[in-house]
Amino acid sequence: MSEHPARTLVTSALPYANGPIHIGHIAGAYLPADLYVRYLRARKRDVVWVCGSDEHGAAITLRARKEGTTPRAIVDRYHEEMQAAFRGLDIAFDHYDRTSSPQHHAFAQEFFLTLLEKGAFTEETRKQFFDPVENQFLADRYVQGTCPKCQHDGAFGDQCEKCGSALSPEELIDPKSTLSGATPEWKDTTLWYLPMDRHEDWLRTYLEQGDLEGHAHHDPKAWKAHVLGQCKSWVDGGLQSRAMTRDLDWGVPVPVEGADGKVLYVWLDAPLGYITATKNWAEKNGTDWEPYWKDKDTQLVHFIGKDNIVFHCIIFPILLKEHGGYLLPHNVPANEFMNLEGDKISTSRNWAVWAKEYIDDFPGRSDEMRYVLASIMPEQKDAEFTWEDFQARVNNELADVLGNFVNRVLVLTGKYFDGKVPAASGLWTETDQALRELMGRTPAAVGESIERYRFRDALQHAMGLVRAGNKYLTEEEPWKVIKSDAQRTADILNLALQVTANAAIVLAPFLPRTSEKLSAALGTSALPWDAAGGDLVPTGQPLGTLPILFDKVTDEQVAAQREKLGPDAAELGLRDVEPEKPGTSFDDFQAMDLRVAEVVAAEKVKGADKLLQLTVRTGYDERTVVSGIAEHFAPEDVVGRRVTLLANLAPRKIRGVVSQGMVLMASTEDGGLRFVTPEEGAEPGDIIR
RNA sequence: GGCGAGGUAGCUCAGCUGGUUAGAGCGCAGGAUUCAUAAUCCUGAGGUCGAGAGUUCAAGUCUCUCUCUCGCUACCA
Numbered sequence: 001m002s003e004h005p006a007r008t009l010v011t012s013a014l015p016y017a018n019g020p021i022h023i024g025h026i027a028g029a030y031l032p033a034d035l036y037v038r039y040l041r042a043r044k045r046d047v048v049w050v051c052g053s054d055e056h057g058a059a060i061t062l063r064a065r066k067e068g069t070t071p072r073a074i075v076d077r078y079h080e081e082m083q084a085a086f087r088g089l090d091i092a093f094d095h096y097d098r099t100s101s102p103q104h105h106a107f108a109q110e111f112f113l114t115l116l117e118k119g120a121f122t123e124e125t126r127k128q129f130f131d132p133v134e135n136q137f138l139a140d141r142y143v144q145g146t147c148p149k150c151q152h153d154g155a156f157g158d159q160c161e162k163c164g165s166a167l168s169p170e171e172l173i174d175p176k177s178t179l180s181g182a183t184p185e186w187k188d189t190t191l192w193y194l195p196m197d198r199h200e201d202w203l204r205t206y207l208e209q210g211d212l213e214g215h216a217h218h219d220p221k222a223w224k225a226h227v228l229g230q231c232k233s234w235v236d237g238g239l240q241s242r243a244m245t246r247d248l249d250w251g252v253p254v255p256v257e258g259a260d261g262k263v264l265y266v267w268l269d270a271p272l273g274y275i276t277a278t279k280n281w282a283e284k285n286g287t288d289w290e291p292y293w294k295d296k297d298t299q300l301v302h303f304i305g306k307d308n309i310v311f312h313c314i315i316f317p318i319l320l321k322e323h324g325g326y327l328l329p330h331n332v333p334a335n336e337f338m339n340l341e342g343d344k345i346s347t348s349r350n351w352a353v354w355a356k357e358y359i360d361d362f363p364g365r366s367d368e369m370r371y372v373l374a375s376i377m378p379e380q381k382d383a384e385f386t387w388e389d390f391q392a393r394v395n396n397e398l399a400d401v402l403g404n405f406v407n408r409v410l411v412l413t414g415k416y417f418d419g420k421v422p423a424a425s426g427l428w429t430e431t432d433q434a435l436r437e438l439m440g441r442t443p444a445a446v447g448e449s450i451e452r453y454r455f456r457d458a459l460q461h462a463m464g465l466v467r468a469g470n471k472y473l474t475e476e477e478p479w480k481v482i483k484s485d486a487q488r489t490a491d492i493l494n495l496a497l498q499v500t501a502n503a504a505i506v507l508a509p510f511l512p513r514t515s516e517k518l519s520a521a522l523g524t525s526a527l528p529w530d531a532a533g534g535d536l537v538p539t540g541q542p543l544g545t546l547p548i549l550f551d552k553v554t555d556e557q558v559a560a561q562r563e564k565l566g567p568d569a570a571e572l573g574l575r576d577v578e579p580e581k582p583g584t585s586f587d588d589f590q591a592m593d594l595r596v597a598e599v600v601a602a603e604k605v606k607g608a609d610k611l612l613q614l615t616v617r618t619g620y621d622e623r624t625v626v627s628g629i630a631e632h633f634a635p636e637d638v639v640g641r642r643v644t645l646l647a648n649l650a651p652r653k654i655r656g657v658v659s660q661g662m663v664l665m666a667s668t669e670d671g672g673l674r675f676v677t678p679e680e681g682a683e684p685g686d687i688i689r
Numbered sequence: 690g691g692c693g694a695g696g697u698a699g700c701u702c703a704g705c706u707g708g709u710u711a712g713a714g715c716g717c718a719g720g721a722u723u724c725a726u727a728a729u730c731c732u733g734a735g736g737u738c739g740a741g742a743g744u745u746c747a748a749g750u751c752u753c754u755c756u757c758u759c760g761c762u763a764c765c766a
Binding site: 552 | 716759
C-alpha cells in the first residue's frame with residue numbers, strides 16, 4: 001500500500017458520437033474508471049481522468065446523410081447529449097474533450113508526421129485501381145479478373161486461388177471492382193501502413209513479462225485473463241500491416257501534399273484524443289500536461305470494453321512507442337459486456353437502458369444505478385442487468401441495509417442523547433473491539449480491491465461494515481440498555497456513529513451523493529480517505545437531520561421500465577433504416593438478369609459458419625450459388641423453395657466454391673433473413689422486371 | 690473454421706500459485722426481536738463445481754476430448 005505511482009493518468013474509451021449512452025457503456029468503461037478515480041482523489045493522489053467524444057468515421061457521415069444534415073451537426077448534438085448523460089450519473093471526468101476540435105486535428109497531424117519521419121509507416125505511392133462508381137481506391141483483394149497464368153477468371157488482385165500464383169492487380173486480365181462491378185481506373189495513390197509484424201518481439205515481452213526496453217514496466221499478473229488472452233492470441237497469430245489512412249472526407253486530413261480526400265484512420269485518431277484531452281485539461285488548469293504522458297513515475301490506465309482490447313493493448317502501444325517519449329499503458333482493465341433482461345443490449349432495437357432516460361425517470365437517484373451497476377459489473381465475464389434485480393438490490397441492500405441502519409442510529413441518538421454524539425467511556429467490550437477492528441481494516445480492504453480493479457469486491461467490503469453495524473445494534477440492544485445503563489448506551493451509539501461516518505467514506509466512490517448527505521449530517525465532510533479506520537465524529541457534535549436516504553423501487557416502476565424495452569411504438573410506422581442509395585439508371589437496372597429459380601439441393605460449405613452451397617434450377621440450367629445464410633437456415637429448410645436469383649452476376653469463388661449468381665434476401669430489422677419468394681404460379685426461368 | 694474468455698447453489702457472482710466438511714449477496718423455510726423505511730438479527734435447506742476421460746496421495750483449480758455462451762477474426766455475390 002505504501003508504494004504507489006507519483007501520478008496516474010486514467011482514460012475511458014472515447015464514446016462514438018452517433019448514439020446515446022446506455023448502461024452497458026457506463027458499466028463497461030465509465031463507472032469503473034469513475035470509482036477508481038474517486039478513490040484515488042480521496043487518497044489525495046495525483047490523478048487525472050480524461051475522455052471525450054470520438055467524432056470521426058464513416059458511420060457519422062452516413063447518419064448525417066440519412067438525417068439530411070451535416071456531420072458537424074450530428075457530433076455537436078451527441079457531444080452535448082453524452083456529456084449530459086455522464087453528468088446525470090455523476091460520472092465526473094476531469095476533462096471531456098472531442099476529436100473534431102482544431103487542437104486535436106493539429107496534434108493528430110503532428111503525431112502522424114513524426115511517425116512518418118521516423119519511418120514507422122510503410123509508405124507506398126503507386127498506381128492502384130480506383131472504383132469510379134464507389135469513388136474510392138480498391139485494395140488488391142477488391143479487384144478480380146482473369147488469371148494471366150492459368151486463365152481462371154475468378155482471380156483476386158493479390159492471388160489466384162486456382163493456381164496459387166501470387167499476383168499484382170494490374171496483371172489481371174479484364175479487372176473488375178468487387179464493390180460495384182465497374183471497370184476500375186488505374187490511378188496514383190499513396191497509402192500508409194503500420195507494419196505491425198516488426199513489433200511482435202517487444203510486444204510479446206511487454207505483454208507476457210511486463211518488461212519494456214529491458215526494464216520492469218508493470219505486473220502482467222495484474223492484468224485480466226481475458227485481456228492477456230486476446231492479446232497473446234493476436235501476437236501469436238502473427239501481426240499484419242494495417243492501413244492508417246482512409247479515403248473519406250470527414251476526419252483528420254492526412255497532412256501530406258497530395259493526400260486530398262484522405263483522413264487518418266479513426267483508430268489512429270481517436271486514442272490520440274486522450275493526449276489532446278490531457279493537454280487541454282492542463283491548459284484549463286494552468287499546469288503541465290507532459291508529466292502525465294512522459295514521466296516514468298506516471299501510471300497509465302485505460303478503461304475500455306472488451307471490444308477495444310486489441311487496439312489499446314497492441315496497436316496504440318505500437319504507435320506510442322514508435323513516436324517515442326510517451327508512456328505505454330500499465331494496465332487495461334477491460335470489462336466484458338452487460339446484457340439486459342436476457343438479451344444483448346442493442347441500440348437499433350432499443351433494447352437498452354439509456355442513461356438519460358434513467359435519470360429522467362428516476363431523478364436524483366444516480367447513486368442507486370451506480371450501486372447496482374457496481375454490484376454486477378462484468379469484470380471477468382458478461383453480466384446481466386434486470387429491472388427486477390435492480391429493484392431487489394435497491395430495496396434490500398440500499399434501503400433496508402444501509403438506509404435503515406443510518407436511520408436507526410440517528411433516531412436512537414436523537415431520542416436518547418438529544419441528537420448529539422454521546423461521549424464514549426473508552427471501555428470497549430469484546431464485541432465492540434471486534435467491530436472496531438473491522439472498521440479499522442475496511443478502508444484498506446476496499447482500497448486494495450479498487451486498486452486491483454475488483455470493484456464488486458470493494459463494494460462488498462464497504463457494505464460489510466454496514467451489515468456489521470446492523471448486527472451490532474441488534475445484539476447490543478441500546479433501546480433496552482438505556483433503561484439501566486446510560487453510559488453503556490452512549491458507548492454503543494458512539495461506536496455506531498463512528499461506523500456510519502466510516503461507511504460514508506468507504507462508500508463515497510460508489511455513492512457520492514449519499515455519502516455527501518451522510519457526512520454533512522455527521523459533520524464529517526471533507527475528511528480524506530486516510531482518516532477512515534478510527535473515530536471520526538467528535539463527542540458533542542450535534543447531528544443534522546437526514547431524510548430517508550433511499551425510496552423503494554415499486555413493482556409499477558419495474559413494470560414500466562420493462563415496458564419501455566423494445567421497439568418504440570412511434571418508430572414502428574417509420575423505421576430507422578439505412579438511407580436510400582443514390583439514384584441509378586434504368587439501363588443499370590436492365591443490365592441485371594433477375595430470374596425465378598428453385599433450390600433443389602443445399603449443403604453447408606465446410607470451413608465456413610455462414611455459408612450454404614445451394615444448387616438451384618433456373619429452368620434452363622442448374623447451377624451452384626453460395627449464400628451467406630447458414631446461420632438462419634438449415635439446408636433442409638431451403639430445399640424446394642422458389643427464390644429470386646440474380647443470374648448474370650459475375651461468378652466468384654467463395655471458400656473454394658464457385659458461386660454463379662446470388663439469391664436475393666430481405667434482411668429484417670431484428671437481423672434475420674427472409675427469402676424473396678415469387679407468388680404462386682411463377683416458374684423457374686421466369687424473368688423478373 | 691482459427692483464436693481468446695466463460696459455463697460453480699433458484700438468481701447474480703467470488704473462489705489467487707491444486708490440499709481439511711466448495712463460499713458471498715439476494716431469494717426461500719423456520720426462529721428471535723421491535724430502536725428503525727413490515728426494517729434488523731440468528732439458524733437452516735439448496736451445488737455429481739457444463740459432460741466424459743486422464744495426471745496426482747489429493748482437482749472447481751493441471752492435461753485431453755466433447756458441448757453450450759460471449760468476443761476477436763475469416764468467409765456472408
